[in-house]
Amino acid sequence: MSANLLSIRNVGKHFGGLHVLHDVSFEVPAGCIYGLIGPNGAGKTTVFNLVTGLLAPSSGSIDFRGESLLGLAPHRITQRGVARTFQNIRIFKEMDLLENVMVGRHEHLKYGGAGLFFNTRAYRAAERRARERALELLTWVGLAHKADMLADNLSYGDQRKLEFARALATEPKLLLLDEPVAGMNPAEKTVLMEEIRNIRERGYGVFMIEHDMRFVMGVCDRIAVLNFGRIIAEGTPDEVRNNPEVIEAYLGKEDAA
């Protein structure tokens, strides 16, 4: 198996005549926090939608742990070990927090219809384990005391944390985070930075889209910069920070007077 968790090669995507991504290639190594940045409308969320199977690329290939993800349904990709959170939070609002996270355990509950109907010992044990694991994850994001609250009643920051716990419940090998610190205060950002590092220590790969430069530069090992659907720079935070093309994309061109 290659050391790269995720390989995106020559990926293009167009919606009719609108070209969103051109020839995008980069590799997310295992045990790494990888950032994807770029101005609004650069195509970052489209990259996530391609990786998770919500969209199919027009060209190119996407490999996860050496196997192609092309043509797989989104739930199959999740089962292979890719989980994500959303830019516009998508929790299950009418369910309580524990149930939300337990939905993430779905694929790990192996009982069949008979076990369910007859309430067998194996069924009860599986449900109990799922419940314990869900509670453990809620504790980890600091929401265990609200486990039986409706998700709809959570604050914005707490909803992000819940989504985080729910994504981790699928036991991913790669976690995609779409703007994880949007709407968080500086204290919460610091906590989240620690948590994301923790995730890496636990052996997960993390791949995030983020606008908060200080956060991205602080937490990521490598960064790719997307502008108008093209990768214009890739490397360590320092390399990216000093790349003239990146500075131009973000700050505009200096007039040659």
Added chain:
Amino acid sequence: MMDWLPGNFSDFWSTYSTLVFSVGVHALLALSIWLTLSCGLLSLANAAFMGIGAYVSALLTLHLEWSFGTVLLAGGIAPAVVALIIGAPVLRLSGVYLAMATLAFGEVVRITVLNLEITGGPEGLNGIPLATEGWHIALLLALTVYGLARLRRSKVGRAFEAIKEDEVAARLMGVDVDRYKLLAFVLGGFIAGIAGALNAHFTFFISPREYGFENAVDILTMAVLGGTSGLVGPMLGASILTLLPELLRSLHDFRSLVNGAILVLVVLFLPKGIWEPRRIRNWLNRNKGKPA
């Protein structure tokens, strides 16, 4: 059989047993549509599934003289198989488009039954033996409620709920959305079919007009009126809609007017149905909080 009961109960039973049976059958139907509603599908095929169950079971009884138990089972399996076949294409639709497609399917079933020789055409089937007894309905209703209650609390129930709330998020949690939608649709067809088979064996007579558009809407109304957030709601709605016309009998010509007015009022003031645990709990808590 009812000898040991007081005489007035025997009188009551001989007059109203059909009505009580109907409450049970309608409760099964309301639960069958609750299944699809619980994963966010507005399917109106349940009257047709009921019809398929009724005709298949009645024909098996009349022509092949199968035992009542196997006839009931066949009455459930036949519409479930049909649901499995039409489910794959139809469940790609959502919202009102699914409602329209399933209504169209219902019409296809009704018109087919109307024109076939074996189903007796517009005259329907006559002289179906009276095999259904009270305990049959009670037992099957209890089994259904138990099964659905277990389903709700398992990963299947959580998957249904997740699909209803956010299909994309459910997919990305590893839920095979298409498979679970099909499961709800097929199980709903099975329960509706059994209800149809039970019904056919106590009404003596069935005809295509009992399984048309109005019946499809009636079944939906029962579930929505009672409330779809739990299993009690659909059964309550079925009981009310079955008993109300009888209770209002003294109003003669105004009966359907008052019946309709009650429905409109419930929908206006209780949009989530009569039985909504969360609202009832909040209401109780509010009263508890008041000083005596």
